[in-house]
Structure formats: C-alpha cells, structure tokens
Amino acid sequence: MEKKKITIAATGLNNIDNPGPGVPFIRGVRESKEFDSRIIGLAYENLEPGIYMHNLIDKSYQIPYPSSGSDVLLRRIEYINKIEKIDVLIPNFDAELYTFMKSSDKLKEMGISTFLPTLEQFEERHKSVLPEFGKKYDIKVPGSKTIFSEREIPDLVNEYKYPMLVKGKYYDAYVAYTPEQVRMYMNKISSKWGLPIIIQEFVVGTEVNVVALGDGNGITIGAVPMRKQYITDKGKAWAGITLDDTNLLEITNKIISKTKWRGGMELEMIKTNEDDYYLIEINPRLPAWVYLSVGAGQNLPEALVKLALGEKVEPMTKYKNGTLFIRYSYDLICDISEFEKLTLNGEL
Amino acid sequence: MKINKKIAVSESGFVFDSSTGDSFSVNPLGIEIIGMVRDNKTEDDIRKILSEKYEVSVPVLEKSLSDFIGSLRSAKIIED
Incomplete structure (x- = not known):
C-alpha cells in the first residue's frame, strides 16, 4: 500500500529532563505504516533538542509564546503554512492548548486540521475544579482547594491532614509536610507559573497513569496503562x-465515554492498597511517555493524526x-551555523 | 491458597506481576514452592514434600516455609 503524503506540524520539541511530548509523538508518526510524513517542528526556544534532530524533523520554525497573543501566533503559523502547506497541527503543551483550541476554526480556514478537546472538556478537568469533575462523572478524586494567598495556609489544616500536595495550575507538584513547606512551594511554583495554587489531599498509594485517545463521540480509540519505575527529581518518569x-481501563473508558473526550489525554491516578483508584490529574494531551504505547502495540500518535484528518479509526x-x-540522555553535536540560522532567521 | 492470575513465573525464577509492574526473583527452591502452590498443594502438603525431599530439621523448615509463604502473600503473588 502506498503511503499517504502529509505534512504534520508539532510543538513540544523540548526533549529535556522535563520532556515535552513532541519528539515521542513524532517518533510514533514516523513509524506509521499509512503516512509518509513531512514533519515541521514548532519551537519556542532555540535550544529545544528536537530542532536539531534532523532524522525526525524535516524543518523547524520558532513560534512566539502564546502569551504574546493569539493573533501574533496565528500570523506566524500563517507564514509557516504558506511555505509548508500543513495538513495537521498537534500542539503538545498544556499552556498553549487554550490558544490553539480558540484558533481551531481559523486554522481550519488555512487548511490546517487539529484534534483537540473542546473548551468545556478542557476547562472542567482543570486541577482547580477536579472535585466538581469527580462529582459530575462519578469518579473518585482527592479533596482539593485553590488558594491565592499565603494567608490561607494556616487554615488548610482544618480541611486536610499533612502531608498535602502543592500544585501549580499547569505544572509542578510538591509534597509538603508542614505549613512552612506549603509556603515555600507556593512561592516556588507561583514565581514560575503564577497563581492560583492548588492544595490537594495526599492519597497514599501507587501512582499509575494511562495514555488514551478519545474520538470525541465517547469511544476510546486506544488506552495503555503504565506505572513509573524510576522517577526523576522533577517527578517525571525515567522508566515505566x-x-x-x-x-484502570474501565475508569478510562468511563471518563472518555461520559465526557466524550476529544483527543489525546493522560490520566494520573493513585491506586491505594485497598485497590481504590483516585484520579489526581487529567492532562489534556498525549504525555511525553506516549512512545511506550507505540512500543506496546498501539500507535496513538498515528491514530490522533488520522482523527485530525477526519478518517475513521478502529478502536x-x-x-x-x-x-x-x-529514557536516556544523548548529546547531539551541532555546528554553530545551525544555531545561528535558527536564531537569526527563526527557522532551520 | 492460589497464585494470583496476573503473576508470570519464568523458568529462571523471575516473577512478574503484570497488574502492578512489580518484579521479583526467587531461587530454584522458590520456583519449586510456587510450582506446588500452582498445583493446588496446601502449605501442609508443601511442608511434607520438602521434608521428604531435603535434609532439613522440622523447625527450620517450618519457619523458612512460613516466612516465604508470608512474603509471597504480602507481595500479592499468592492469595487465599
């Protein structure tokens, strides 16, 4: 069968110690038996390793941070699209998803397909409203509370016992054993990601995760559960x-079926010693360990691209x-001219 | 007692629980005992078989076997 030629753009090329999902997503697409893809990397920083992985990415462009405004970002995408004729764009960062979701119609007008959660799905699974999510869909979740000020810290003990989890809206989570530690982590997270901070009840057990893909009509296209075997000091899986x-699969199917989830997702759950499962987080995109699903027999990146193209995908x-x-670290050797090209022209 | 359905034991003594991702290693005697549990032998049956097969005092055998079965239980390799 002749492979279909398509051009796919992806972000999340920061394959660092806190890796983005871009490079593993691209590896999955490269192994597709159905697509012959030209891969366009979209990078925010000029040292994102994916930019220099020429065996995986055909051409990379720098794009402005979503905080610059969606118009600025769209103008840049429009410029790139004139050259590359992008068929599918897969954003891989939580922080950029909102902008891309809001712009999906404009992207469609440019001929670029996406396959993202709806705004409602995106909003209702936020860490800050997880208890409401659990109640609505009958899923066990730990208690949590959103705080905006250090003044709220002393009263936390009235609601939860120590230790507690201190989490940023998008990224970072720390276990705090004392109010002083809550304060310290709150400052650390808010200086990086802003407010609010989410305080979550600490559930004792083993963390288990699922990478899954929903078709937007309640069907689970694929799902693979994983346990982290080795965790870095940033809390990221180095082996799994x-x-x-x-x-775990039943809970995943239930969530996808009830929410009619559209796109990739990662469920983070705690399995207690009594075999109860508590949902602690839903990440609204494929995770950085998504290549494990490919290795285990489910090419979820390929399936995501097919869904974006409007093709039928069998579960x-x-x-x-x-x-x-x-995981392993690997030193890429690059000539300074490559860095120069990217820095001066914004493309490589 | 019986072996948890999700447990796989290789000939080399590598024990893998596919529901938790936990893995363990056991020595040849451990493989033999797990094999006997798989064959639906009771703890008394196993004690009897081992005392006939190996030169070991009854107190040592009883304590060692009970410790090992306890470890298998706490690792959820066997269940009642």
Missing part, C-alpha cells in the same frame, strides 16, 4: 512499564503488558 490493569484494545521504556 505497561500494566495489565482492567480497573485498539490490545497492547503488550510488561513493555518497558527507559
């Missing part, structure tokens, strides 16, 4: 293993449990 956990229910991923 696929699990044979039917309860994948099988995967190989006991499949491991182990």
